[in-house]
Amino acid sequence: MKNLIITGRNLTKSYDGIHNILSDVNIEIEAGSKNLIIGESGCGKTTLLSILEGIEQPDSGVLILKDCDMYGMKLQQ
Numbered sequence: 001m002k003n004l005i006i007t008g009r010n011l012t013k014s015y016d017g018i019h020n021i022l023s024d025v026n027i028e029i030e031a032g033s034k035n036l037i038i039g040e041s042g043c044g045k046t047t048l049l050s051i052l053e054g055i056e057q058p059d060s061g062v063l064i065l066k067d068c069d070m071y072g073m074k075l076q077q
Contacts, residue, residue: 002028002030003030003031003032004028004029004030004031004064005029005030005031005065005066006027006028006029006052006063006064006065007027007028007029007062007063007064008025008026008027008028008051008052008061008062008063008064009026009061009062009063009064010024010025010026010060010061010062011024011025011026011027011048011051011058011060011061011062011063012024012025012058012059012060012061013044013047013051013056013058013059014059021044021047022044022047022048022051022058024061025044025048025061027048027052037049051063054070057071058071
């Protein structure tokens, strides 16, 4: 069984309602693990980290830190 400390499901973020920065991103991070997020400039790496850190809120999706739903949002069907 995984010891997940961060679980992100279907995280989506746009800044102006037109340009999607993140679209349905899923991520699982285990306690004690080392993780790397790579990608081209402008692909949403910093936005994803800002959401995982609680600096920004996703437009939709679920972010769970340990056992706490950070935003109380429901997955979009």
